[in-house]
Amino acid sequence: MSEKYLIFGATGSIGSSLAEQLKNSGNDIHLIARNESEVSSIAEKLGCTFTVADVLEESFIEKVKADVAEIKGIAYCVGSIDLKPLRMVTEQDFNKCMKLNLYSAVEAIKGYQESLKKNKGSIVLFSTVAAQRGFTNHAIIASAKAAVEGLTVSLAAEFAPNIRVNCVAPSLTKSKIAEPMLKNTTIAEGIAKAHPLKRLGEGKDSAALAKFLITEDSSWVTGQIIAVDGGRSKLS
Template identity: 45%
Template structure:
């Protein structure tokens, strides 16, 4: 049974993707900061190993890859930030932190796992999934730091999809605002959340399950001829305007 490494697999989109991949029959290796939450997720999911640590530690990624073992079928990097501030209130430290967690972390995760992913690639290739945001394709006020970091994720994915082919496929899912613990400050406000929901053609915010279905498919060998793609799961927000 192939194993998939999931960074950030204890909550939100990462946890939903973990569940979707288990239903597809994959074994899992979860990597996140909170050891207690990792243990709880592993017990609930079954056939799951874990590594506790922080993606801001450059040594973390090699340890995760080693502890996950061989026969890797994929990798999901579901760690991110939502740092929404106007330009005048952003600091260099803010931008560096967003870049380190979103983009550099994805780079280091793939770099550490690439040899094992290549070795374990089946006919459909090993599948890697990263996450961006609709705010890269659509300019939103207050999104400069996170959009810059996620734009780097998209560039990284395209470069590595070319470099690591044909054994490794790399794709990006770009959601709009989704109801996760990370976004609770926004989605927990009824007036604000309903106002943002109304900006989408489908008139609601996303759920982790909306995103997880596509992410798990892209990891799987069913997506064997899909690589180097940025795919929006965003209620139509990146492409549709339904009101004047």
């Protein structure tokens, strides 16, 4: 049995698309998500294993390690859209966002560091265009994802030459967490037009890059933060 690629946040638009792309290319995958009905349905369709775990809970990684010992890579496709004006932001908002996006990613990596080192593995993390471009009301999520970018380059240096670490930075992608913003057609169209490529992202867009980065196709790529954002970070 080959070592598996772990996909955290496997029921999201990017995570589920990555799972499908990796499986269709003959890779062995293991899905992790908190919603049992959703993750079991995806796992059944793809013919792969899964663990029900919530990354906000303590010792979540032990549940995953009980199911999977040896891995080839981690894709931490977990994210949030925490938008508030600063006057309404609390310390708890920052703590929860950092836990979800940064601290739990660190726990997942620490839990499998030795396996990744032994198997010359790869880690793919996720940031956001808002970590580099300033957007109103994005103080919480932009701060957390900027920390993820710092983690990416730090671990890429620390883990070289045995483990590669890269980061994908999408712009707004059609997904469950973006649905409250996108259900208003006028707002959705306005956001799409703010991108030089004049459309919103799809899960498959970021998943295609994540697949490249987590597999041996990118064996000479590490420490990179790569935008999949319709040109928004550079051209608009």
